[in-house]
Amino acid sequence: MPIDKRVSTAAEALADVSDGATVLISGFGGAGFPNVLIHALRERGPRDLTLVVNSAVHRYSLTHELIEAGLVRKVVCTAARGHSKEPSPFERLWMDGKIELECVPQGTFAERIRAGGAGIPAFYTPVGAGTELAQGKEVRSFDGRDCLLAQAIKGDLALVRADTADRYGNLAFRYAQMNFGPVMATAAVLAVAEVRAVLDVPMPYERVQLPGFYVDRVVAA
Amino acid sequence: MQPLNRLQIAWRAAQDIGDGMLVNLGMGMPVSVADYLRPDSDVFIQSENGVIGAGPRAPPDRVDTDLVDASSRRVTLRPGASIVDSSWSFAAIRGGHIDVAILGAFEVAANGDLANWDMRLPNKGPLVGGAMDLAACARSVWVIMDHVTRRGTPRLLESCTLPLTAVRCVKRVYTDLAVIEIAPASMVVHEMLEGLGEDELRSRTGAPLIFAPDCRPLRAPPIELPAGGRA
Numbered sequence: 001m002p003i004d005k006r007v008s009t010a011a012e013a014l015a016d017v018s019d020g021a022t023v024l025i026s027g028f029g030g031a032g033f034p035n036v037l038i039h040a041l042r043e044r045g046p047r048d049l050t051l052v053v054n055s056a057v058h059r060y061s062l063t064h065e066l067i068e069a070g071l072v073r074k075v076v077c078t079a080a081r082g083h084s085k086e087p088s089p090f091e092r093l094w095m096d097g098k099i100e101l102e103c104v105p106q107g108t109f110a111e112r113i114r115a116g117g118a119g120i121p122a123f124y125t126p127v128g129a130g131t132e133l134a135q136g137k138e139v140r141s142f143d144g145r146d147c148l149l150a151q152a153i154k155g156d157l158a159l160v161r162a163d164t165a166d167r168y169g170n171l172a173f174r175y176a177q178m179n180f181g182p183v184m185a186t187a188a189v190l191a192v193a194e195v196r197a198v199l200d201v202p203m204p205y206e207r208v209q210l211p212g213f214y215v216d217r218v219v220a221a
Numbered sequence: 222m223q224p225l226n227r228l229q230i231a232w233r234a235a236q237d238i239g240d241g242m243l244v245n246l247g248m249g250m251p252v253s254v255a256d257y258l259r260p261d262s263d264v265f266i267q268s269e270n271g272v273i274g275a276g277p278r279a280p281p282d283r284v285d286t287d288l289v290d291a292s293s294r295r296v297t298l299r300p301g302a303s304i305v306d307s308s309w310s311f312a313a314i315r316g317g318h319i320d321v322a323i324l325g326a327f328e329v330a331a332n333g334d335l336a337n338w339d340m341r342l343p344n345k346g347p348l349v350g351g352a353m354d355l356a357a358c359a360r361s362v363w364v365i366m367d368h369v370t371r372r373g374t375p376r377l378l379e380s381c382t383l384p385l386t387a388v389r390c391v392k393r394v395y396t397d398l399a400v401i402e403i404a405p406a407s408m409v410v411h412e413m414l415e416g417l418g419e420d421e422l423r424s425r426t427g428a429p430l431i432f433a434p435d436c437r438p439l440r441a442p443p444i445e446l447p448a449g450g451r452a
Contacts, residue, residue: 176268
């Protein structure tokens with residue numbers, strides 16, 4: 001059977017997501033949010049999700065829809081502070097003790113996901129040593145500098161936004177859309193990409209920024 | 222002479238950025254530094270989201286929502302720019318490839334400890350972003366901030382009271398009143414606002430100060446703040 005990763009709808013792409021899944025969601029600062037897939041995930045409605053997402057509160061991301069719908073048990077993120085005086089949906093649930101939060105420095109966040117997709121179970125980093133975020137972490141000194149042990153993150157599902165794809169799952173990104181997309185796709189059992197356009201022909205190799213074997217499903221959205 | 226305003230502080234820091242440097246600018250006051258780089262200095266601005274060589278903000282007719290910097294501003298690319306993914310971007314930061322990170326701060330301690338991520342606001346979630354990575358791993362960390370809080374209490378302290386971003390990382394501080402180097406465990410004043418006395422600066426600083434023998438007047442050209450007063 002020839003490889004063909006194209007599916008026709010976001011709902012079809014997420015038909016087999018189950019309760020308790022760890023979901024990695026790409027996007028940063030308005031670029032690369034897979035909002036069509038996030039919306040379809042809310043419609044499907046799996047519960048007890050762990051979200052691994054840079055920001056739990058970004059105004060251009062639909063991540064808050066999953067949180068408001070009560071589908072999320074825990075968020076692993078680098079930013080959880082809302083934009084306005086009133087607490088965001090996430091902050092309200094977090095302050096009420098209804099949602100768990102793990103706040104991670106952004107480089108450690110990205111590298112933990114990279115490690116998850118690269119077969120590295122854990123690594124040491126100097127980032128965060130001597131701060132509150134070192135609490136409960138194993139500390140070891142290298143070259144006279146304290147470092148913290150950081151464990152890899154793996155997901156059941158990655159939701160990624162890219163610009164174009166082909167039937168093989170090869171992805172190309174526009175500008176800063178890339179951000180966490182490539183590492184998240186490598187670290188998840190099932191990687192789904194929503195793209196502006198699916199090409200009818202194989203993508204020229206020099207355009208491919210994430211090789212298709214990392215990507216399981218692509219949907220135009 | 223009036224204390225420098227926020228844009229004048231940014232201007233002053235920009236004068237010290239050398240030719241060909243790779244520089245990261247934090248959210249808030251630091252991003253304004255990009256507007257005052259010396260025109261011939263050929264500086265690349267690295268942004269945590271992977272943009273290497275962010276140019277000026279995009280004019281309204283050229284805004285592209287896929288081209289943003291770490292402060293979520295819609296930007297342009299300068300000639301020679303490139304874009305990598307987040308893990309590569311932070312590998313560059315942790316790997317010591319960023320010459321200077323210019324960051325905002327709530328507090329800086331005499332030993333270079335930095336507090337700039339958590340003000341312990343009630344009813345607010347935490348936001349660490351890339352602050353710890355930059356503070357811990359940039360080759361040089363400069364801070365730009367007001368010398369005292371809005372209530373008039375010092376931000377330069379013997380030790381920080383707010384949660385730390387990284388330990389012993391700040392090399393230099395630019396404020397509205399002075400330019401201060403963090404020498405091992407002491408603060409050395411290299412520039413001070415004209416008309417301000419040494420004792421007056423000491424009274425607004427919560428840690429001992431040493432005045433460099435060649436301490437110069439702190440100067441900046443007039444720059445007006447945009448309407449609303451905040452840069």
